[in-house]
Amino acid sequence: MTDDVQTSRFRRTLTIGAVAVSAFALAACSSGATDGGDADAGAPADISALDVIAPADPGGGWDQTARAVSAALTGDELVGSAPVTNIGGAGGTVGLASLATETDFQTVMVTGSVMVGAVETNASENRIEDMTPIARLTQEPLVIVVPADSEFETVEDLVDAIVEDGPQVTVTGGSAGGIDHILAGQLLVEAGVDAADVPTTLNYIANSGGGEALTMLLGGTSMVGISGVGEFAESVESGDLRALAVSSAEPALMLPDVPTLQDEGIDIELTNWRGLLAPGDISAEQQQALVDLVTEMHDGGAWTDAVETNGWTDAFLTGDDFQAFLDEDITLTQETLRTIGLTS
Structure with missing residues:
Protein backbone atom coordinates (compact mmCIF):
# COMPACT_ATOMS: atom_id res chain seq x y z
CA MET A 1 0.00 0.00 0.00
CA GLU A 140 -18.60 17.04 22.14
CA PRO A 141 -15.09 18.06 21.10
CA LEU A 142 -12.08 16.93 23.07
CA VAL A 143 -9.66 19.41 24.60
CA ILE A 144 -5.93 19.02 25.23
CA VAL A 145 -4.92 20.68 28.49
CA VAL A 146 -1.81 21.19 30.62
CA PRO A 147 -1.29 22.58 34.14
CA ALA A 148 -1.08 26.38 34.28
CA ASP A 149 2.70 26.35 34.81
CA SER A 150 3.44 23.82 32.04
CA GLU A 151 6.39 24.34 29.70
CA PHE A 152 4.16 23.45 26.75
CA GLU A 153 2.70 26.55 25.11
CA THR A 154 1.30 24.90 21.96
CA VAL A 155 0.27 21.47 20.75
CA GLU A 156 3.37 21.51 18.54
CA ASP A 157 5.54 21.96 21.65
CA LEU A 158 3.80 19.00 23.24
CA VAL A 159 4.06 16.67 20.25
CA ASP A 160 7.73 17.58 19.68
CA ALA A 161 8.47 16.72 23.32
CA ILE A 162 6.74 13.35 23.08
CA VAL A 163 8.58 12.50 19.85
CA GLU A 164 11.91 13.47 21.43
CA ASP A 165 11.44 12.24 25.03
CA GLY A 166 8.84 9.50 24.59
CA PRO A 167 7.54 8.02 27.85
CA GLN A 168 8.99 10.87 29.93
CA VAL A 169 5.96 12.93 28.84
CA THR A 170 2.93 11.60 30.68
CA VAL A 171 -0.52 11.97 29.09
CA THR A 172 -3.71 11.11 30.95
CA GLY A 173 -7.30 10.74 29.84
CA GLY A 174 -10.07 8.18 29.70
CA SER A 175 -9.84 4.45 29.20
CA ALA A 176 -7.17 2.66 27.18
CA GLY A 177 -8.24 2.56 23.55
CA GLY A 178 -10.93 5.16 24.10
CA ILE A 179 -11.34 8.36 22.13
CA ASP A 180 -8.90 10.33 24.33
CA HIS A 181 -6.24 7.68 23.75
CA ILE A 182 -7.07 7.61 20.03
CA LEU A 183 -6.55 11.37 19.76
CA ALA A 184 -3.15 11.13 21.47
CA GLY A 185 -2.12 8.40 19.05
CA GLN A 186 -3.37 10.34 16.05
CA LEU A 187 -1.28 13.36 17.06
CA LEU A 188 1.87 11.23 16.95
CA VAL A 189 1.01 9.57 13.63
CA GLU A 190 0.26 12.99 12.13
CA ALA A 191 3.71 14.12 13.38
CA GLY A 192 5.38 11.28 11.51
CA VAL A 193 5.71 8.58 14.19
CA ASP A 194 5.31 5.10 12.71
CA ALA A 195 2.05 3.52 13.87
CA ALA A 196 3.92 0.49 15.18
CA ASP A 197 5.97 2.77 17.47
CA VAL A 198 3.02 4.66 18.97
CA PRO A 199 2.41 2.26 21.90
CA THR A 200 6.03 2.51 23.08
CA THR A 201 6.43 6.24 22.35
CA LEU A 202 3.24 7.36 24.07
CA ASN A 203 3.05 7.13 27.87
CA TYR A 204 -0.73 7.19 28.24
CA ILE A 205 -2.22 6.80 31.73
CA ALA A 206 -5.80 5.59 31.47
CA ASN A 207 -8.54 6.47 33.96
CA SER A 208 -12.11 5.31 34.45
CA GLY A 209 -13.46 8.86 34.72
CA GLY A 210 -12.59 12.47 33.95
CA GLY A 211 -12.45 13.31 37.64
CA GLU A 212 -9.41 11.07 38.09
CA ALA A 213 -7.59 12.69 35.17
CA LEU A 214 -8.26 16.14 36.62
CA THR A 215 -6.85 15.03 40.00
CA MET A 216 -3.67 13.78 38.33
CA LEU A 217 -3.18 17.04 36.44
CA LEU A 218 -3.79 19.27 39.43
CA GLY A 219 -1.66 17.02 41.61
CA GLY A 220 1.30 17.15 39.26
CA THR A 221 1.33 13.42 38.48
CA SER A 222 0.54 13.90 34.80
CA MET A 223 1.84 16.53 32.38
CA VAL A 224 -1.00 16.53 29.82
CA GLY A 225 -4.70 15.73 29.85
CA ILE A 226 -7.17 14.89 27.08
CA SER A 227 -10.91 14.68 27.68
CA GLY A 228 -14.24 16.18 26.70
CA VAL A 229 -14.43 19.96 26.88
CA GLY A 230 -17.08 19.83 29.59
CA GLU A 231 -14.81 17.89 31.94
CA PHE A 232 -11.96 20.43 31.93
CA ALA A 233 -13.68 23.72 31.05
CA GLU A 234 -14.21 24.86 34.65
CA SER A 235 -10.54 24.29 35.52
CA VAL A 236 -9.46 26.13 32.36
CA GLU A 237 -11.71 29.07 33.22
CA SER A 238 -10.36 29.16 36.80
CA GLY A 239 -6.78 29.27 35.53
CA ASP A 240 -5.72 25.93 37.05
CA LEU A 241 -5.31 24.44 33.57
CA ARG A 242 -4.42 25.86 30.16
CA ALA A 243 -6.13 24.58 27.03
CA LEU A 244 -3.84 24.06 24.03
CA ALA A 245 -6.43 23.07 21.43
CA VAL A 246 -9.82 21.49 20.83
CA SER A 247 -10.46 18.66 18.39
CA SER A 248 -13.54 20.01 16.59
CA ALA A 249 -13.62 21.82 13.25
CA GLU A 250 -15.04 24.92 14.93
CA PRO A 251 -14.21 26.49 18.33
CA ALA A 252 -15.94 24.85 21.29
CA LEU A 253 -18.93 26.66 22.78
CA MET A 254 -17.53 26.45 26.31
CA LEU A 255 -13.98 27.45 25.31
CA PRO A 256 -14.50 29.79 22.35
CA ASP A 257 -11.02 31.35 22.55
CA VAL A 258 -9.13 28.04 22.35
CA PRO A 259 -7.79 27.23 18.86
CA THR A 260 -8.75 24.07 17.02
CA LEU A 261 -6.15 21.52 16.00
CA GLN A 262 -6.73 22.59 12.42
CA ASP A 263 -6.01 26.20 13.43
CA GLU A 264 -2.68 24.86 14.74
CA GLY A 265 -1.89 23.21 11.39
CA ILE A 266 -2.80 19.67 12.49
CA ASP A 267 -5.23 17.93 10.14
CA ILE A 268 -7.33 16.14 12.77
CA GLU A 269 -11.01 16.50 13.58
CA LEU A 270 -12.51 14.21 16.19
CA THR A 271 -15.66 14.47 18.31
Whole structure:
Protein backbone atom coordinates (compact mmCIF):
# COMPACT_ATOMS: atom_id res chain seq x y z
CA MET A 1 0.00 0.00 0.00
CA THR A 2 1.40 3.45 -0.94
CA ASP A 3 1.92 6.28 1.56
CA ASP A 4 -0.77 8.32 -0.22
CA VAL A 5 -3.29 5.52 0.18
CA GLN A 6 -2.34 5.03 3.82
CA THR A 7 -2.77 8.76 4.47
CA SER A 8 -6.14 8.75 2.76
CA ARG A 9 -7.31 5.77 4.79
CA PHE A 10 -6.04 7.34 8.02
CA ARG A 11 -7.63 10.73 7.47
CA ARG A 12 -10.88 9.08 6.55
CA THR A 13 -11.05 7.73 10.09
CA LEU A 14 -10.34 11.02 11.82
CA THR A 15 -13.94 12.18 12.05
CA ILE A 16 -15.32 9.26 14.01
CA GLY A 17 -19.06 9.76 13.86
CA ALA A 18 -19.46 10.12 10.08
CA VAL A 19 -22.57 8.28 9.02
CA ALA A 20 -22.59 6.17 5.87
CA VAL A 21 -26.06 4.69 5.57
CA SER A 22 -25.84 1.51 3.53
CA ALA A 23 -28.60 -0.95 2.77
CA PHE A 24 -26.95 -3.41 5.11
CA ALA A 25 -26.81 -0.85 7.93
CA LEU A 26 -30.41 0.17 7.49
CA ALA A 27 -31.47 -3.46 7.67
CA ALA A 28 -29.36 -4.15 10.74
CA CYS A 29 -30.90 -3.94 14.17
CA SER A 30 -30.42 -5.38 17.61
CA SER A 31 -31.32 -9.03 17.80
CA GLY A 32 -33.17 -8.39 21.05
CA ALA A 33 -35.23 -5.65 19.46
CA THR A 34 -36.42 -7.77 16.55
CA ASP A 35 -36.99 -11.23 17.91
CA GLY A 36 -38.81 -10.19 21.06
CA GLY A 37 -36.13 -11.46 23.47
CA ASP A 38 -36.63 -13.19 26.78
CA ALA A 39 -36.56 -10.33 29.29
CA ASP A 40 -40.16 -9.54 30.24
CA ALA A 41 -41.06 -9.92 26.57
CA GLY A 42 -44.76 -9.92 27.37
CA ALA A 43 -44.63 -7.04 29.85
CA PRO A 44 -46.46 -3.79 29.17
CA ALA A 45 -44.24 -1.08 27.69
CA ASP A 46 -45.42 1.62 30.12
CA ILE A 47 -42.45 3.26 31.85
CA SER A 48 -43.03 4.80 35.26
CA ALA A 49 -39.40 4.69 36.41
CA LEU A 50 -36.07 4.27 34.66
CA ASP A 51 -32.72 3.07 35.98
CA VAL A 52 -29.78 4.89 34.39
CA ILE A 53 -26.32 3.30 34.39
CA ALA A 54 -23.22 5.48 34.11
CA PRO A 55 -20.48 3.02 33.08
CA ALA A 56 -17.75 5.08 34.77
CA ASP A 57 -16.84 6.54 38.13
CA PRO A 58 -18.37 9.88 39.17
CA GLY A 59 -17.01 13.07 37.65
CA GLY A 60 -16.58 12.24 33.98
CA GLY A 61 -18.61 12.77 30.84
CA TRP A 62 -20.65 9.58 31.09
CA ASP A 63 -21.55 10.41 34.68
CA GLN A 64 -22.50 13.97 33.66
CA THR A 65 -24.66 12.63 30.84
CA ALA A 66 -26.38 10.03 33.01
CA ARG A 67 -27.22 12.62 35.66
CA ALA A 68 -28.45 15.07 33.03
CA VAL A 69 -30.74 12.37 31.61
CA SER A 70 -32.03 11.56 35.10
CA ALA A 71 -32.66 15.23 35.91
CA ALA A 72 -34.42 15.88 32.61
CA LEU A 73 -36.68 12.84 32.90
CA THR A 74 -37.76 13.70 36.43
CA GLY A 75 -37.66 17.47 35.99
CA ASP A 76 -40.13 17.31 33.13
CA GLU A 77 -42.12 14.68 35.08
CA LEU A 78 -41.77 12.04 32.37
CA VAL A 79 -41.04 9.36 34.98
CA GLY A 80 -41.44 9.21 38.72
CA SER A 81 -37.79 8.35 39.37
CA ALA A 82 -34.57 7.81 37.41
CA PRO A 83 -31.77 6.81 39.80
CA VAL A 84 -28.20 6.75 38.48
CA THR A 85 -25.85 3.86 39.23
CA ASN A 86 -22.10 4.16 38.56
CA ILE A 87 -20.43 0.96 37.32
CA GLY A 88 -16.93 2.00 36.32
CA GLY A 89 -14.02 0.10 34.85
CA ALA A 90 -12.35 -1.00 31.61
CA GLY A 91 -13.62 1.83 29.45
CA GLY A 92 -17.24 1.12 30.21
CA THR A 93 -17.08 -2.59 29.42
CA VAL A 94 -17.73 -3.52 33.06
CA GLY A 95 -20.97 -1.55 32.84
CA LEU A 96 -21.66 -3.17 29.47
CA ALA A 97 -21.30 -6.61 31.05
CA SER A 98 -23.78 -5.58 33.74
CA LEU A 99 -26.27 -4.37 31.14
CA ALA A 100 -25.93 -7.69 29.32
CA THR A 101 -27.35 -9.49 32.37
CA GLU A 102 -30.14 -6.98 33.02
CA THR A 103 -33.65 -8.44 32.85
CA ASP A 104 -35.64 -5.23 33.33
CA PHE A 105 -36.26 -3.30 30.12
CA GLN A 106 -36.68 -0.13 32.20
CA THR A 107 -32.88 0.24 32.29
CA VAL A 108 -30.65 2.29 30.02
CA MET A 109 -26.90 2.81 30.00
CA VAL A 110 -24.88 5.72 28.67
CA THR A 111 -22.52 4.72 25.87
CA GLY A 112 -20.35 6.48 23.33
CA SER A 113 -17.11 6.66 21.40
CA VAL A 114 -14.98 5.65 24.40
CA MET A 115 -16.86 2.39 24.82
CA VAL A 116 -16.65 1.58 21.11
CA GLY A 117 -12.85 1.70 21.36
CA ALA A 118 -12.67 -0.06 24.73
CA VAL A 119 -14.67 -3.03 23.46
CA GLU A 120 -11.96 -3.57 20.85
CA THR A 121 -8.87 -2.99 22.99
CA ASN A 122 -10.22 -5.05 25.89
CA ALA A 123 -11.49 -7.83 23.60
CA SER A 124 -14.77 -7.58 25.49
CA GLU A 125 -17.03 -10.63 25.43
CA ASN A 126 -20.00 -8.28 25.57
CA ARG A 127 -20.34 -5.97 22.59
CA ILE A 128 -22.43 -2.90 21.85
CA GLU A 129 -23.93 -4.75 18.90
CA ASP A 130 -25.50 -7.23 21.36
CA MET A 131 -27.47 -4.49 23.13
CA THR A 132 -30.53 -2.54 22.00
CA PRO A 133 -29.79 0.95 20.61
CA ILE A 134 -32.07 3.68 21.91
CA ALA A 135 -30.64 7.07 20.92
CA ARG A 136 -27.56 9.10 20.18
CA LEU A 137 -27.87 12.25 22.29
CA THR A 138 -24.89 14.57 21.95
CA GLN A 139 -21.44 15.07 20.59
CA GLU A 140 -18.60 17.04 22.14
CA PRO A 141 -15.09 18.06 21.10
CA LEU A 142 -12.08 16.93 23.07
CA VAL A 143 -9.66 19.41 24.60
CA ILE A 144 -5.93 19.02 25.23
CA VAL A 145 -4.92 20.68 28.49
CA VAL A 146 -1.81 21.19 30.62
CA PRO A 147 -1.29 22.58 34.14
CA ALA A 148 -1.08 26.38 34.28
CA ASP A 149 2.70 26.35 34.81
CA SER A 150 3.44 23.82 32.04
CA GLU A 151 6.39 24.34 29.70
CA PHE A 152 4.16 23.45 26.75
CA GLU A 153 2.70 26.55 25.11
CA THR A 154 1.30 24.90 21.96
CA VAL A 155 0.27 21.47 20.75
CA GLU A 156 3.37 21.51 18.54
CA ASP A 157 5.54 21.96 21.65
CA LEU A 158 3.80 19.00 23.24
CA VAL A 159 4.06 16.67 20.25
CA ASP A 160 7.73 17.58 19.68
CA ALA A 161 8.47 16.72 23.32
CA ILE A 162 6.74 13.35 23.08
CA VAL A 163 8.58 12.50 19.85
CA GLU A 164 11.91 13.47 21.43
CA ASP A 165 11.44 12.24 25.03
CA GLY A 166 8.84 9.50 24.59
CA PRO A 167 7.54 8.02 27.85
CA GLN A 168 8.99 10.87 29.93
CA VAL A 169 5.96 12.93 28.84
CA THR A 170 2.93 11.60 30.68
CA VAL A 171 -0.52 11.97 29.09
CA THR A 172 -3.71 11.11 30.95
CA GLY A 173 -7.30 10.74 29.84
CA GLY A 174 -10.07 8.18 29.70
CA SER A 175 -9.84 4.45 29.20
CA ALA A 176 -7.17 2.66 27.18
CA GLY A 177 -8.24 2.56 23.55
CA GLY A 178 -10.93 5.16 24.10
CA ILE A 179 -11.34 8.36 22.13
CA ASP A 180 -8.90 10.33 24.33
CA HIS A 181 -6.24 7.68 23.75
CA ILE A 182 -7.07 7.61 20.03
CA LEU A 183 -6.55 11.37 19.76
CA ALA A 184 -3.15 11.13 21.47
CA GLY A 185 -2.12 8.40 19.05
CA GLN A 186 -3.37 10.34 16.05
CA LEU A 187 -1.28 13.36 17.06
CA LEU A 188 1.87 11.23 16.95
CA VAL A 189 1.01 9.57 13.63
CA GLU A 190 0.26 12.99 12.13
CA ALA A 191 3.71 14.12 13.38
CA GLY A 192 5.38 11.28 11.51
CA VAL A 193 5.71 8.58 14.19
CA ASP A 194 5.31 5.10 12.71
CA ALA A 195 2.05 3.52 13.87
CA ALA A 196 3.92 0.49 15.18
CA ASP A 197 5.97 2.77 17.47
CA VAL A 198 3.02 4.66 18.97
CA PRO A 199 2.41 2.26 21.90
CA THR A 200 6.03 2.51 23.08
CA THR A 201 6.43 6.24 22.35
CA LEU A 202 3.24 7.36 24.07
CA ASN A 203 3.05 7.13 27.87
CA TYR A 204 -0.73 7.19 28.24
CA ILE A 205 -2.22 6.80 31.73
CA ALA A 206 -5.80 5.59 31.47
CA ASN A 207 -8.54 6.47 33.96
CA SER A 208 -12.11 5.31 34.45
CA GLY A 209 -13.46 8.86 34.72
CA GLY A 210 -12.59 12.47 33.95
CA GLY A 211 -12.45 13.31 37.64
CA GLU A 212 -9.41 11.07 38.09
CA ALA A 213 -7.59 12.69 35.17
CA LEU A 214 -8.26 16.14 36.62
CA THR A 215 -6.85 15.03 40.00
CA MET A 216 -3.67 13.78 38.33
CA LEU A 217 -3.18 17.04 36.44
CA LEU A 218 -3.79 19.27 39.43
CA GLY A 219 -1.66 17.02 41.61
CA GLY A 220 1.30 17.15 39.26
CA THR A 221 1.33 13.42 38.48
CA SER A 222 0.54 13.90 34.80
CA MET A 223 1.84 16.53 32.38
CA VAL A 224 -1.00 16.53 29.82
CA GLY A 225 -4.70 15.73 29.85
CA ILE A 226 -7.17 14.89 27.08
CA SER A 227 -10.91 14.68 27.68
CA GLY A 228 -14.24 16.18 26.70
CA VAL A 229 -14.43 19.96 26.88
CA GLY A 230 -17.08 19.83 29.59
CA GLU A 231 -14.81 17.89 31.94
CA PHE A 232 -11.96 20.43 31.93
CA ALA A 233 -13.68 23.72 31.05
CA GLU A 234 -14.21 24.86 34.65
CA SER A 235 -10.54 24.29 35.52
CA VAL A 236 -9.46 26.13 32.36
CA GLU A 237 -11.71 29.07 33.22
CA SER A 238 -10.36 29.16 36.80
CA GLY A 239 -6.78 29.27 35.53
CA ASP A 240 -5.72 25.93 37.05
CA LEU A 241 -5.31 24.44 33.57
CA ARG A 242 -4.42 25.86 30.16
CA ALA A 243 -6.13 24.58 27.03
CA LEU A 244 -3.84 24.06 24.03
CA ALA A 245 -6.43 23.07 21.43
CA VAL A 246 -9.82 21.49 20.83
CA SER A 247 -10.46 18.66 18.39
CA SER A 248 -13.54 20.01 16.59
CA ALA A 249 -13.62 21.82 13.25
CA GLU A 250 -15.04 24.92 14.93
CA PRO A 251 -14.21 26.49 18.33
CA ALA A 252 -15.94 24.85 21.29
CA LEU A 253 -18.93 26.66 22.78
CA MET A 254 -17.53 26.45 26.31
CA LEU A 255 -13.98 27.45 25.31
CA PRO A 256 -14.50 29.79 22.35
CA ASP A 257 -11.02 31.35 22.55
CA VAL A 258 -9.13 28.04 22.35
CA PRO A 259 -7.79 27.23 18.86
CA THR A 260 -8.75 24.07 17.02
CA LEU A 261 -6.15 21.52 16.00
CA GLN A 262 -6.73 22.59 12.42
CA ASP A 263 -6.01 26.20 13.43
CA GLU A 264 -2.68 24.86 14.74
CA GLY A 265 -1.89 23.21 11.39
CA ILE A 266 -2.80 19.67 12.49
CA ASP A 267 -5.23 17.93 10.14
CA ILE A 268 -7.33 16.14 12.77
CA GLU A 269 -11.01 16.50 13.58
CA LEU A 270 -12.51 14.21 16.19
CA THR A 271 -15.66 14.47 18.31
CA ASN A 272 -16.98 12.33 21.11
CA TRP A 273 -20.60 11.20 20.90
CA ARG A 274 -22.75 9.89 23.74
CA GLY A 275 -26.01 8.00 23.69
CA LEU A 276 -28.14 5.35 25.36
CA LEU A 277 -28.38 1.56 25.11
CA ALA A 278 -30.91 -0.85 26.63
CA PRO A 279 -30.52 -4.56 27.38
CA GLY A 280 -30.33 -6.81 24.36
CA ASP A 281 -33.21 -9.14 25.12
CA ILE A 282 -36.15 -6.77 25.04
CA SER A 283 -39.13 -6.70 22.72
CA ALA A 284 -39.66 -4.31 19.83
CA GLU A 285 -42.55 -2.77 21.79
CA GLN A 286 -40.31 -2.14 24.79
CA GLN A 287 -37.58 -0.66 22.61
CA GLN A 288 -40.07 1.71 21.01
CA ALA A 289 -41.39 2.75 24.43
CA LEU A 290 -37.85 3.68 25.48
CA VAL A 291 -37.24 5.53 22.21
CA ASP A 292 -40.51 7.45 22.64
CA LEU A 293 -39.63 8.36 26.22
CA VAL A 294 -36.12 9.57 25.33
CA THR A 295 -37.49 11.49 22.33
CA GLU A 296 -39.95 13.27 24.62
CA MET A 297 -37.08 14.02 27.00
CA HIS A 298 -34.96 15.38 24.14
CA ASP A 299 -37.74 17.71 23.05
CA GLY A 300 -38.34 19.03 26.57
CA GLY A 301 -36.98 22.14 28.20
CA ALA A 302 -34.94 20.42 30.93
CA TRP A 303 -32.79 18.50 28.44
CA THR A 304 -32.38 21.53 26.18
CA ASP A 305 -31.09 23.50 29.18
CA ALA A 306 -28.68 20.68 30.11
CA VAL A 307 -27.21 20.56 26.62
CA GLU A 308 -26.65 24.32 26.64
CA THR A 309 -25.23 24.40 30.17
CA ASN A 310 -22.73 21.61 29.46
CA GLY A 311 -21.67 23.00 26.09
CA TRP A 312 -22.73 19.86 24.26
CA THR A 313 -23.84 19.75 20.64
CA ASP A 314 -27.24 18.18 20.01
CA ALA A 315 -26.77 15.08 17.83
CA PHE A 316 -30.06 13.26 18.31
CA LEU A 317 -30.62 10.05 16.36
CA THR A 318 -32.95 7.09 16.93
CA GLY A 319 -34.14 4.04 15.05
CA ASP A 320 -32.46 2.92 11.85
CA ASP A 321 -30.43 6.13 11.66
CA PHE A 322 -28.80 5.47 15.03
CA GLN A 323 -28.24 1.80 14.17
CA ALA A 324 -26.55 2.78 10.90
CA PHE A 325 -24.39 5.31 12.73
CA LEU A 326 -23.33 2.67 15.27
CA ASP A 327 -22.39 0.19 12.55
CA GLU A 328 -20.26 2.77 10.76
CA ASP A 329 -18.65 4.11 13.94
CA ILE A 330 -17.63 0.64 15.11
CA THR A 331 -16.07 -0.11 11.71
CA LEU A 332 -14.18 3.20 11.59
CA THR A 333 -12.95 2.83 15.17
CA GLN A 334 -11.61 -0.64 14.45
CA GLU A 335 -9.72 0.76 11.46
CA THR A 336 -8.39 3.74 13.43
CA LEU A 337 -7.13 1.58 16.29
CA ARG A 338 -5.22 -0.56 13.82
CA THR A 339 -3.86 2.53 12.06
CA ILE A 340 -2.34 3.96 15.23
CA GLY A 341 -1.03 0.63 16.45
CA LEU A 342 -3.36 0.06 19.42
CA THR A 343 -4.83 -3.15 18.00
CA SER A 344 -3.56 -5.61 15.42
